[in-house]
Amino acid sequence: MPTQKQRREAARRHLERQVQRRAEREAARKKLTLIVSVLGTLAIIAVVIGLVVGIGGSDKGDSTASGASGSTTDSASASASDSAGASASAGATPSTSYSPAQGAPVTFQDVTVVGAKDLTGYPTVTSTATSDPTQLEYKDLVVGTGKAATPESNVTVQYVGVLYKGGTEPFDSSWSRGQTAQFPLGPGNVIDGFTQGIGGGSGTPAMKVGGRRLIIMPASLGYGSSSPSSAIPANSPLVFVVDLKSVDG
Numbered sequence: 001m002p003t004q005k006q007r008r009e010a011a012r013r014h015l016e017r018q019v020q021r022r023a024e025r026e027a028a029r030k031k032l033t034l035i036v037s038v039l040g041t042l043a044i045i046a047v048v049i050g051l052v053v054g055i056g057g058s059d060k061g062d063s064t065a066s067g068a069s070g071s072t073t074d075s076a077s078a079s080a081s082d083s084a085g086a087s088a089s090a091g092a093t094p095s096t097s098y099s100p101a102q103g104a105p106v107t108f109q110d111v112t113v114v115g116a117k118d119l120t121g122y123p124t125v126t127s128t129a130t131s132d133p134t135q136l137e138y139k140d141l142v143v144g145t146g147k148a149a150t151p152e153s154n155v156t157v158q159y160v161g162v163l164y165k166g167g168t169e170p171f172d173s174s175w176s177r178g179q180t181a182q183f184p185l186g187p188g189n190v191i192d193g194f195t196q197g198i199g200g201g202s203g204t205p206a207m208k209v210g211g212r213r214l215i216i217m218p219a220s221l222g223y224g225s226s227s228p229s230s231a232i233p234a235n236s237p238l239v240f241v242v243d244l245k246s247v248d249g
Contacts, residue, residue: 097178109129132165138214149209154185156180158181160172162238164216185199191217210244217240
């Protein structure tokens, strides 16, 4: 039969085992809690990364779309600016959305216009001139019957421009952009040759809507001593064939 001392020793060892088991269970619980916490944190990080990547891709796509749209808008603005006499584009090839004008050519002051009277297509314009004109000269290829422009009008036109001296390729053309050009004729908005050649002045009658006019202008009425592009050297006389589509004001 165990003595009192043995019973106390057995109780002590039993208590120690209970405390140890309790400590082990607590440690296991804490370890499990830590693992769950770490896994939860990793899951949250993964979700955040996924959202960031998704948003970044969306922004990139929006930026690309915006850039394309901006490129189109800027191109249209640049076209209007070109037609307003700010600059000119080299080697302007007529857009495939238009067909070349048909019909007999008309020659005036060494400038030949093929399809001169066909307003449904773009005219082909070449020049064999070698001298410099001293003033604006014009020829109405088609006489308009609509509203007349003024030097202050806002106009909508189709046009093609070549160098007067040896011009064989357009340096600028609204036809090549597949759309008409709109601009005000007032001072400072376009080259003087457009203001006078379309709106009238200095002995040149104003164009009327529905008309097509061949305009030859000296460098002083074009870009003068400046060179707006490599296609237009300084002091270049210019030729434009202009179709007047509408007049506002």
